[in-house]
Amino acid sequence: MTACILRVPGQAYVVGGAVRDALLGRPHGDRDWVVVGATPQQMIDAGFVPVGRDFPVFLHPLSHEEYALARTERKTAPGYRGFAVHAAPDVTLQDDLLRRDLTINAMARAADGTLIDPYGGQRDLQARVLRHVSAAFAEDPVRILRLARFAARFGDFSVDPETLALMRAMVQAGEVDALVPERVWQELARGLMEPQPQRLFAVLRDCGALARLLPEVDRLWGVPQRADYHPEIDTGVHVMLVLQAAVDLGAPLAVRWACLMHDLGKGTTPAEVLPRHIGHEQRSVALAAAVARRLRVPTDCAELAAVVAAEHGNIHKCLSFGAEATLRLLQRCDALRRPERFALALLACEADHRGRGGDFPRQPYPQRARLLAALAAAQTVDAGAIAQRITQSGGKPAAIAQAVQSAREQALADSLAQEESG
DSSP, X not given: OOTTTOOOSSEEEEETHHHHHHHHTOOOOSOEEEXXXXXXXXXXXXXXXXXXXXXXXXXXXXXXXXXXXXXXXXXXXXXXXXXXXXXXXXXXXXXXXXXXXXXXXXXEEOTTSOEEOTTOHHHHHHHTEEOBSSGGGGGOTHHHHHHHHHHHHSTTOEEOHXXXXXXXXXXXXXXXXXXXXXXXXXXXXXXXXXSOHHHHHHHHHHHTHHHHHOHHHHTTTTOBOOTTTOTTOBHHHHHHHHHHHHHHTTOOHHHHHHHHHTTGGGGGSOGGGTTOOTTHHHHXXXXXXXXXXXXXXXXXXXXXXXXXXHHHHHHHTGGGOOHHHHHHHHHHTTTTTOHHHHHHHHHHHHHHHXXXXXXXXXSOOHHHHHHHHHHHHHHTSOHHHHHHHHHHTTOOHHHHHHHHHHHHHHHHHHHHHHHHHO
16 A cells, blocks of 8 residues: 555545644644545544544544544533544534634645635734634633643634633633643643743733642742843742743753742742742742642752752852862762753753843853852762772771762862863
């Protein structure tokens, strides 16, 4: 069987993101197809491989692209899982497109290249508008997260006012409360990796969803900080600037998540001590851990967030540290055992430094290079050789630990002295 002789029953149309991105002149990955006028058995007989659990979806045996039978959906329960799906040969392409989330995702392309656009997707692409296709948008709370993610991807698109009002009504009706943690994390993670992740949170704030999904982040707006360290003043604004700085640094997901979590404790600072935030680091650690448990955040993201929340202040101040204090910092960060994670923590701290107002984004951040050099110096100490020497001379384990510590301190002292003289 070859691709050229595999016949699709009924009429097949490319739909969704591939059509949208082609019209925008953007690259796209695999195409998604909708098949009109076919039954599941006809698809199987034609050689397609069934994979859909909730509705009929098939994989092309050679290209592995997805082919879904045209379908309609009916809301049967709260949340995003409460749907009855109807897929049959009499479901039209227009019926299928009507159930989609946004007009820009509700277009199709026929085999002869004809664009099928019954709901104005091309018009909204040109106008740079994110608009819901129909009232069915309100039936699936995941669509709030998806729209926010598209806002982060398409930075010059605005949200249609009627769509925003519909999203607010969904939040007030409790729809987002029915979202399962895994799906919330999935959409947040995708949004964090878009070019403008701060727009994801702007949209979620505008519709009220952020207060339901991430109240620890939502409460940061309006919390003041010291103007000498934070010319932008507002903590929520700062965290969004840090996220954008992480994007500019090409940071991976774990770093961007750590940037989002690093100052959560400032949202719980007592009003009478503002704009100071004494002890916010440990409060941030506890809050970030609670978020990680609630959303079932992957371990690498949760652990990096804990390190950055706890130590970002000390990392910023490390230029004034001597060898002993520097080594303690490396050990608290578990840098000797986890050097790759420590490098990511330093990247998050550089983003934190640059994610401020005034001249901070243009300032150098020598702390990162200094601590990487300090770690390299500490790693030159052969702990095994020291342990063997002390053991052979009858020394106790405590003596081994002290000798290794002293050797590392000396290596760091030499490294710092060389840096200062150079």
